[in-house]
Amino acid sequence: MKRWQKALVVLLTLVLVGGICGGAGALAVVSRYEGKTHHEDLLGPVAAPKDEQRWKAGPLDLLLLGSDSREGEPDEGRFSGQRSDTIMLVHLSKNLDHATIVSIPRDSYVYVPPAGGWKGGMNKLNAAFAFGGAPHAAKTITQLTGVKFDGALIANFASINKMVDAVDGVRVCVPYTVRSTFSKTAWEKGCHDLDGVEAEEFMRQRKSVPGGDFGRIHDQQLVVKAIAEKVAAEGMLQNPFQLDDLLSTAAEALTIDKALNLREFALVARDIKPSNIRFATVPYTSASLKTHAGSSVKLDDAKAREMFAAIRDDTIQEWLAAHPQKAPGS
Secondary structure, three states: OOOHHHHHHHHHHHHHHHHHHOHHHHHHHHHHHHOOOEEEOOOHHHEOOOOOOHHHOOOEEEEEEEEEEOOOOOOOOOOOOEEEEEEEEEEEOOOOOOEEEEEEOOOEEEEEOOEOOEOOEEEEOOHHHHHHHHHHHHHHHHHHHOOOEOEEEEEOOOOHHHHHHHOOOEEEEEOOOEEOOOOOOEEOOEEEEEOHHHHHHHHOOOOOOOOOHHHHHHHHHHHHHHHHHHHHHOOHHHOHHHHHHHHHHHHOOEEEEOOOOHHHHHHHOOOOOHHHEEEEEOOEEEEEEEEOOEEEEEEOHHHHHHHHHHHHOOOHHHHHHHOOOOOOOO
């Protein structure tokens, strides 16, 4: 189970709230759930400069982190024993009509600045969270990408299966067969209707998926997008009981950066539809680089620099069109 999924589902749900409810209606809905989320400083000194006008136009960039408890590790402070299990960068276009969600492999072998007992040096990207919490992870990712973040979210421990059940299940189509390593379940190539428990088991698979962690990222994206599409297609946001269940389940699992105002976000993102949300992964050259930190991911430095520059320049949609990404195993 991956904690980032809650954060991403809430993000997509808020986008849909804005698009379907519109203006004042979206603000009223979001205000009801603002108090259910926890706020703290997730970005630290690398947050984009405070600008009252920033949330009135794009482009905007958000950082989504998920944490995974690692008991028994050396004490590194309040975030002892935690790592950023999944790292995602969300870019909203200048016209605020498209969103690009870029996954950065958690095992990327990158420079992690000094923090706590760590003296600085090359390490897996997900170690940054353990060394200094979300602010240090944000610092590491900002140094890697050059992107200044306007806000950040991190998901607390909560099962994705609750969100899937809140929308009465999802239909997911996979381009390859996935066999569970936890049971005898297998999802053959094609489309499958999944309830919450099945969706969670499906998204946890790594060893039997083409591309390993990259295949798992792809499968997680399939489920999250399926939730957003179902919410939009079936008008769930217009059903007060389903909407309450959906937003309550997600909002209670979130920690949001103190600079991120959900009311403002819902308003600026109101024109983004599920069909205008695109997923991508930072290019890499090796998924099994041998390092002192264990098997790591070697990013494609040239292409990664191009991608990060495209995010900063708000040309990421054009860059992805020129550099199409294939699903693992295709």
